[in-house]
Every structure is written in structure tokens, then in C-alpha cells.
Amino acid sequence: MLYAKGESIGGKYDVRDILGAGGFGVVYLAYSRELGKLVALKTFKEEFLDTPAVRDLFRKEASLWIDIGEHPCVVQAYFVEEIDGRLFVASEFVVGDESGFKSLSLDRVLRSGPVELALALRWSIHLCWGMEFAYHRGIRCHRDLKPSNILVDYNQGHRRVKVSDFGLAGALLGQERSARMELDTQEGTVGLAIQTQQGFGVGTPTHMPPEQFVDSLSCDQRSDIYSFGITLFQMVEGRLPYLTDPPKGDSETETMRFMSDMFRLHCDAPVPLVASPVSGIIARCLQKRPEYRYQTFSDVWRDLLRVTEMVFPGRGITARSEELHGSLQSMQSHELDAKEWNNRGTSLQALGDVQGAIHCFKRALEINPLAAWAWNNRGGALQQLGELEEAVQCYDKAVSLDPANSKCWDSKGAGLQAMKRYEEALPCFDEAVRLNPSDTLGWVGRASALAALGRLSEAADCVQKALSINPKDSDAWLKMGCLLFRSDRLDEAAEALKVVLEIDPRDGAAWSILGDVLSQLRRPQEALSCYQKGVELEPASAGAWFGKWAVENALGYSEAAAESFRKFLPLSGLEEPPGTDHAAERPKESRPKAGSVQGAGKHSTS
Numbered sequence: 389m390l391y392a393k394g395e396s397i398g399g400k401y402d403v404r405d406i407l408g409a410g411g412f413g414v415v416y417l418a419y420s421r422e423l424g425k426l427v428a429l430k431t432f433k434e435e436f437l438d439t440p441a442v443r444d445l446f447r448k449e450a451s452l453w454i455d456i457g458e459h460p461c462v463v464q465a466y467f468v469e470e471i472d473g474r475l476f477v478a479s480e481f482v483v484g485d486e487s488g489f490k491s492l493s494l495d496r497v498l499r500s501g502p503v504e505l506a507l508a509l510r511w512s513i514h515l516c517w518g519m520e521f522a523y524h525r526g527i528r529c530h531r532d533l534k535p536s537n538i539l540v541d542y543n544q545g546h547r548r549v550k551v552s553d554f555g556l557a558g559a560l561l562g563q564e565r566s567a568r569m570e571l572d573t574q575e576g577t578v579g580l581a582i583q584t585q586q587g588f589g590v591g592t593p594t595h596m597p598p599e600q601f602v603d604s605l606s607c608d609q610r611s612d613i614y615s616f617g618i619t620l621f622q623m624v625e626g627r628l629p630y631l632t633d634p635p636k637g638d639s640e641t642e643t644m645r646f647m648s649d650m651f652r653l654h655c656d657a658p659v660p661l662v663a664s665p666v667s668g669i670i671a672r673c674l675q676k677r678p679e680y681r682y683q684t685f686s687d688v689w690r691d692l693l694r695v696t697e698m699v700f701p702g703r704g705i706t707a708r709s710e711e712l713h714g715s716l717q718s719m720q721s722h723e724l725d726a727k728e729w730n731n732r733g734t735s736l737q738a739l740g741d742v743q744g745a746i747h748c749f750k751r752a753l754e755i756n757p758l759a760a761w762a763w764n765n766r767g768g769a770l771q772q773l774g775e776l777e778e779a780v781q782c783y784d785k786a787v788s789l790d791p792a793n794s795k796c797w798d799s800k801g802a803g804l805q806a807m808k809r810y811e812e813a814l815p816c817f818d819e820a821v822r823l824n825p826s827d828t829l830g831w832v833g834r835a836s837a838l839a840a841l842g843r844l845s846e847a848a849d850c851v852q853k854a855l856s857i858n859p860k861d862s863d864a865w866l867k868m869g870c871l872l873f874r875s876d877r878l879d880e881a882a883e884a885l886k887v888v889l890e891i892d893p894r895d896g897a898a899w900s901i902l903g904d905v906l907s908q909l910r911r912p913q914e915a916l917s918c919y920q921k922g923v924e925l926e927p928a929s930a931g932a933w934f935g936k937w938a939v940e941n942a943l944g945y946s947e948a949a950a951e952s953f954r955k956f957l958p959l960s961g962l963e964e965p966p967g968t969d970h971a972a973e974r975p976k977e978s979r980p981k982a983g984s985v986q987g988a989g990k991h992s993t994s
Contacts, residue, residue, distance in 0.1 A: 390414060396858040398471035399828045401429055401478070407491050417489060420478060421795070422734075422761075423466065427478045428491070430556070434474060434893070443475060447739045449555030450477045454735050456525040456554060457728060461518030463539060463552035466731050469738040472862050473894030482539040482550055492542065494549060494619070495535035502626035505664070509696045511538075511549045512620050512666075516689035518551040519612060523685070529607040532557035533615040534595040535622060557590050558604070593650040594618070594628050598676055601651045610678040613688060617673025617681075624664045629674070630657055665695050726756035730765060737769055745769045760790035764799050771803055779803045794824035801833050810840040828854040832863045839871060847871055862891040866898055873905055881905045896925030900932035903939070912939045923955070930959035 391403045401418035404426065408415045413432040420427045432446070450468035458464050464480040484492025494511070497503065503511070515538065519530070530537075530551070537553045540546050590604045597614035600607050621629045632649035635642040659674045661667070669691050675681045682688045724732070733748030749766035752759060767782030783800035790796055801816030814837040820830030835850035848871050854864035865888045872881035882905045888898040900922035906915035919936035926932060933956035940949035 391416065391860075395860060396828065397429065397476070399858065399861065399863075400469075400471065401427070401476075405489060417481060417491075418478075420466075423478075426481045426489075427466065428463075428481045429476050429478050430553075431474050431476045432556075445558075446475050446556075449558050450475075451735050451739055452526055453477070453479075453554040453556075454732065456522050456527065457724065459518060459521045460548065461514045461550055462521060462554075463550045465554070467738065468735050472860075473892035477556070479552065480550075482552075483542045484540060485542055492540045492546075493536050494538040494540060494623075497540060498535055498622050498626060503623050505624065505666075505699065508620070508623040509666070509692055509699075510547065511623065512616075513689045513692050513696075514549050515551060515616060515619070516685040516692065519609075519616070520685045520689070522551070522554060523609055527554055529558065529609065530554055530612045530615070531591050531600070531604060531607055532595075533612050533619065534592050535619055538619070557592075593647055594631060596650075596654065597678070598651070598655045599678060601647075601654070608678075609684060610681050613673050613682050613685065614675075614678075616685070616688065617670050620666060620673065621660075621662065621670050624666060624670075625660075625662060629660050630654055665699050666692070669695065724751075726752040726759050726762060729755065730759070730762050733762075733765060733769070737765075737772070742769050742772050746773075758789055760786040760793060760796060763789065764793075764796050767799055767803060771806060776803060776807050780807070792823060794820040794827045794830060797823065798827065798829045798833055801830075801837065805833065805837055805840070808840075810837045813837045814841070826857050828858050828861050828864060831857070832861070832867050835864075835867050835871075839867075839874070844871055844875060860891055862888050862895060862898075865891070866895070866901070869898070869901060869905070873901070873908075878905055878909050882909070894925055896922045896929060896932065899925065900929055900935060903932070903935045907935065907939060912943055915939050916943070923952075927955075928959060930956055933959060 390406075390409070391397055393403055393405055395403050397403060397416070397418065400421055401416070402421070403416050403418050405417040406414060407417050407428060413430060416429040418427055418429040419425070420429075447468055450465065453465040454468065456462055456465070463482060465477055466480070467476075467478045469476055469478075482491055484490045502508070515533075519533070522530070530553075532553060533551070537551065539550050539552055541548045541550060591600050593601075595615040595618045597607075597611045600611055618629060630650065630653040632646060632653060635646045655676060659671045662670055664670075669688065672680075672682055673688070682691075729748045729752035733745040733752065736742075736748060737745035746766060746769045749762050749769060752762040753766065756762065763782045763786040767779040767786065770776075770782060771779035780800065780803040783796065783803050786793070786796040787800055797816045797820035801813040801820065804810075804813035804816065814834065817830050817834035817837060820827050821834060824830065831850045831854035835847040835854070838844075838847040838850065848868070851864050851868045851871065854861055855868070858864070865884050869881045869884035869888065872878075872884055882902060885898050885902040885905065888895055889902070892898070899918045903915040903918035903922060906912075906918060916936065916939045919932055919939060922929060922932035923936060933952050937949050937952035937956055940946075940952055
């Protein structure tokens, strides 16, 4: 699902534009409410992240990019997080023109032809420094170093470039959804390719070294040096050194033909002659066997500096560059500041390492005890672990430090609500929406508190307010579905829950509650299908197992019902089972309240 300009992504990012879209994903220009600035927000299409293994690998690779930290020649990654069932990486937005709202890739620069030698040398040295720094910070291999992943920095007068997208191609190495080759062809160029059968790897075929076609997992720094050599050739020649006829259409046959032809060229074709002082550097980078190439980017940039001094003698370029590189090297041992610890904690929390996240937030607070955002995030991690009293204490601290921050009030309200202190939670959400009337999180939280207090009509008004602000707010639709269910408006409840699942097909709570609704509508087979999806996505959901058990029992699926009951009982905290009557035939008062056991959304949906 594409987001349009003006829409909100998860109540966290406001979409300002689409920076780029391809066959595998999309990059948004978005305003981050968390950071208070513009970011580049990148995600792969859901179909390429449809298994837990690939999603976990995406998180891992993205977190390695985040761990690189800040460097003048690297695009900094801030967060990796899941929103509405989709994984996003928020990174630094590198301004490409005077408007301040566009990016400029080296790929777009090269569409006008080669760049002058002085600029090619400067940019190449910057690329080497950025890559060298990344390896020191734990990156094993970029796997997709190419002009479209190199951004030109307008704030530096286009004198500097930055490398982006570390590890994101490698995140697709676990892709096993089919045996079909996928190739991204956009705007007349060939981009990232995936082959899920053994034989071809992940990467961009025009820039991949021979070994990457065979086994992407084995690639290392020398593989990236080959891709760098292709890029350097493009900068001085304005064309690719190896290129066969592009695919004619998107058939698998044509795709495989193109990949096979490119593989043979990289393996067998000699390096084209280049009438340039950097011809020797290019030739060494493009050696077919890794052991014959440069072994490190440090070796590459030192040779580039020697060429620079030879071509532009007497300018002191070498001395100044050595001095600048020395200062950049000192960044390798740079201690993280409070913001960086906070960002690392946020990413670890998204990766599921909540204890690691709490440690990072603690380090941030040791550096800056007055950081309201770190107190707030630490509270969120503690709440995730069930440490509610301590979480609310953190929220109290955040509110006292930054009382005008609606997010802090949202968090405190959510914490109190988790403790079932609804009367106290409600004023927190009142304050959040007073401070920020566009705070959908606050409106949905307020609806949850009002619903828990039995004020369903007022709760519905709050949900409508949230949806008027963001019609794609999945939490608001989920809350609407629960309110309609409680009001016996079952058909409308089912439609609202289906909207949730259109936005986020991975919302296990929505699947389970839809199962509850369909059970009440006496549609047991459809309900069973929903419960099955719910337990697949949230295997620790007592409510989903309970509903699945009840429907299976009513349908006479005794073995399946017994297994579902065995799953349900330890999650429920009950010693004896409830009655074995069909969910659709029980009085609703005796059933788990819709959303009360699934932990749906950011706030309780009770």
C-alpha cells in the first residue's frame, strides 16, 4: 500500500513526498514527529518480507546500518520499526537541491554524462572513507554499492557524497517465497535483483562481482571494491563497462537471459580501456578474482590521492586529505551521545531486544538526565515488559520535564490504562489532544479510556475524530470495530475490522476479534479461518486460542479443539476451562471482551 502526500504513517511520520519507488520498495520524504525533522523513510514491499525469517533479517541488517552512526560520507540511519505490519527504516534526508525537498543521487548526475576528473576523484575518495568507516563499525558487505545508492549533498555545495542503504540488499538473502527471479527495472535502468533458487544472488547485476552471482552470503569488502570500480568507471566514462541487452518485458525467461549474460560478462569480458589517470585503479578494482583486487578501501583511497597529487600538483590536496581523514578516523572510537543511545534503544526495541533497549535508554539518561524523550522511551520499554509502576514513574518524569509534549501525555495515559486506572488515564489523553488536536494516538487512547468507563457514545466520537485526521489509522479502525461489536452492530463491526486488515494484514488482534464477530454472526467456518490467522500471527494470544477452541468444539473437530484448549489454558491463567458452548451461542457477557485479551494496537481496545 502506497501512502500519498499529506497522509500519516502510523501517527509517527507525515508524508511530504515520494523520493523514489521501484519494483521492490518505496522511499518517502517524511516529517518525523519523534525527531522533529525530515527523514527518508524506506520500506520494501510486503511481498518481499512475507516470512518471519526475512523480516528478522531485515531488522538485523537495518540495525547494523544504524550502528554505523554518524559520518560525513555515510547516510545516517536512525530507526528501524514496524508500522501497520510493514517494516521501515528512517534515515537522514540528504538535501539534493536548493528547494530542500529533493534528493540527488549520483545515478541522476551520471545521466547527463561523465563528471569532471577533479570531482570524480573527490567523490571517489569520499566513498572510500565512508565504506572504510562502515567496515570498522561492523558492516561485512554492502552488496549493492552503485550510483543510485550514493547521494550528493547540496548542503556541501555538491562537493561531498554519502553512501546509503547499507545491508538492505542483504536483508533479502533469506527470501524463499518462490523460485522465480525478480528484477527491478525502472526508468529504463536495471536495479536490484533477487534469485531465490541457488545459482544467482542478491544485488544489482550491472554492478555485481562474479562471486556475488554465485553466493551473496560469501561476499566481503573486496566484493564492494568491485562495485566501486564499476561506479568509478561510470564517473569518468559516463557509461557502464559491462552491459548486455536489457530484458525485453518482465518474463522470467528474459530476466534469466539478462542475468546469465551479465554473469558471463563479469566473469570473462576484459576491463574496457579507459583514457584516464585512474585507469589503473579501475582495472585493479575490477579483477575477476577477489584476491587480485585491492583488499581494502584504505588501499584504494591512498592510490586515488596519489593520482590527485599527480594530476593537480602543488595544491596540497594530499596533505589536506590525509589530515581530514585522520580527523574522520577519530570518529571510529566516538562515544555515542544521548540522542544516539536513544535511537539505538528505539531500534533494539523494534528488533525485540527490550532489555537491550532499556540499557540504551539508561545510558542516554546518564548522559542527559533532562532528556524527556529518553524517559518516555524507557517507560515504553518497561511497559512492554509489564513493569507498569516503574513505567508510569518514567512517564511522570517525562511529563514534568516537557509538559507541552503531547506524546509524553499519550504514554502516561497508556501506562495508567494498562493498570486499569481509567479515571486517571482520561485526563492524560485530554491534555494530549488539547496540546495537539491532530494527535490520533491521543484520540484513540481517549476513546479506549471512555469505552472502559462505559461511555461508548463519547468513545465513538473520539474514534471518528481520529479517522477524520488520518483515514488510514489502523488503531482507530480497530477501536471502531470493537465499539461496534459491543453495541451489537455486528455487520458494521466486521466491515471496520476488514479495513484494519487491508491496512495491516499482520494485525493478529484484528483477525481474532473478527473471528469473535463472525462467531456471533453464526459463520463458524469463516470465524475459524480468522482465529487460525490470529494464532499464527500472535501465538501468545489467549483470546485467539479461546475462540478457535470454541468454534472447533462446536463444529465437532474434537482433536483440533483439544489442541487449541491445551494452548489456551496456560495463557489464560485459569485452572478450569470455561463452558464448552459455541462462542456464537454464549451470552456475550460470558465471553472475553473484544480486544481485552489480545492486547491490540497501541492502547487497550477494551
